[in-house]
Amino acid sequence: MDSPANTFNPNKRLKEEFVSNLTGTSMTELFLLITTLSMLLFLRSVYSSSKKETLSKKDDDVNAVVCKKNMGSHLASATLDVLCIVFPVILCLTILADWTYTNAVGMTLLVTFFILARRSGFSVSQEEGVRSLRTNISAYRVAMNFLTCICILAVDFKIFPRRYAKTETYGTGLMDIGVGSFIVANALVSRQARGIAKTNLRNAISSTCPLIVLGFARIFFTSSVDYQWNTNGSGYWGLYLVCVQLGNYLFFGKPGDAVLRTNDWARIRVWIICLLFWLLTILLDRHVERVSRRMCNLAYVTVVLAMNLQVFAVLTLADYVPGYKVAALIEYFDRNLLGSFLLANVLTGMVNLSMDTLSVSPFVALAILVGYAYILSIAAAVAHFYGIRLKFW
Template structure:
């Protein structure tokens, strides 16, 4: 009976096998890939021209100047710059996750060396850094969130194309692929800039729990982490493929992982308030250098905690959202943020047109990426596409996503209606 069911839809069966029994990649490779993305963005800033955010956004311009921005000539110039951003940001990131995946470490070293070289040349031959004000913390945080969204949009199709290495895809039980970090990164990115982080003295339930919540939730993560000794039944229940008919059994991973994500969110709120908004003094008064040093320290500490937990307590598990997974998400995201906060030493533009476009419509770009993913799956048998065809489709997908998102920014359209 099972073989007959499979024969009715062989493609579905192949896709199920394609995403099954995956064990993830190493933490060193995840750290390398997490370096590639911010380095590519900073390279574009170093080599790029000034963006609208550096010259004053068009919303702040006079009506006459704003009307001139939508002229055919201006539109062509905008699209030319957007295309250059696409070639300098989207294409290298996409290549890093696909055809260059076997040379991840060498690619990371090459990009990092190129960035250091560009920064050194700018410092030696020009006084640009002395004339350009440093990025604000708000700019750095926005840039970090944009990077997370770009990576998420590009990697949505990882479950469809064989050109993406299987070690980057979501894992079955323990271990971590790059795709496993998506949900956690989304939770953390929103926690760092949440209303609770910006105004921690507001009276609401989240504020009341801000001090005890992380301890309670991470305590549950510790409980899950020690499940092999005291709560083995819970561990076996969560990772088992058997499911009962009850709604809890059908959604067991989602239900039990709520505690881990809740703890992750509250930790993000606490860290966002401590690093960027402050309890009594503003982030500006605290200083960019103060925040930069602490972000680097926090990133290194969370990487250390993750390695210890993964090796000596319990392996990272997205399905359970255990303590090791929470610390890995925190480590990876703060690493990206820490590298982006070095932008003041690199020089160049503060942002690119592509980044401004995604920043205006973060959620809108994500929804658009899902629609485009559906279109790709509707017209192509993605599992059977050759590497060259797959790469061509992914590059076209990335360009269409960039153009539509850029057009929304150009005409000041924001896809948010609530």
């Protein structure tokens, strides 16, 4: 006889089986998928800047003022970015997932073409580099947050590949990275990373024994214990410490002044560190211990860092394109990352309560995902227009 829980929700067992015994995907596919998604954002901003270059400086200033005061401009910009960025991302995560390698090659060729076509005689000044670094940091944080928002609903539909969902114990799915990415995106620009915290962490940042050593030590010794006695708290705390040190080294100047470095400084080091973390991940995963989100072992930490730095590294290529402008959707979400994430969870719950997500057709699932992303985007645009910013601290 079925238990009361199963009688109340007959699809509960099917949904549990749908997300069970998953082993993830390959490191190569994850690398190419993240590269493709990052380049989609890059290309949208490049295309947007190429249109704005046809305007005179005076006209550009007038349009900027109109955009700030006109709700219709906000909604139109959000709609256009959904079509140019969000919709292609959803396609890459669903019906085009089997063409990940082809997508990555095509996007790489397009980015290379745009850079070479518009690179001639362009140089970045010191002042522009500082603004560009701040813009790239915001774009990276928004990209990772929005990708997570899409995945938390997409995973409930059959159109979302099972190899991208969370794994049981060992393996790497795209959603496994989302847990650690939330910590990384916040730690890299935290008060501790900027060196302005009123705690002992500021002294640790400037000491000869950096936080990165302490962080990796906590991860190594914690992940050596069986995860069934391990709450993951120490492992993720270690990840936070590592990212605080990396953020201070890559993005900020002397401890206490919270001044951003130039983009040239950050770009070169981010690419180098990203490649080193990818090499370390492959070595650990093949010869030491497979990646495990539940254990938050060293291989998991290195792959999370590698993928997050990879997104930022791709966005730094914008320095090679004159007149690069950040997409409007990035500006809208940047003001309300927390609010957008909370709204995404509420909408996900509403969708799951209102329908059997396992029985809908691929077309309906795709329409629901696009509509869900569009609602998030419009909400962010409206909040940006009225100056609303949701924070709890």
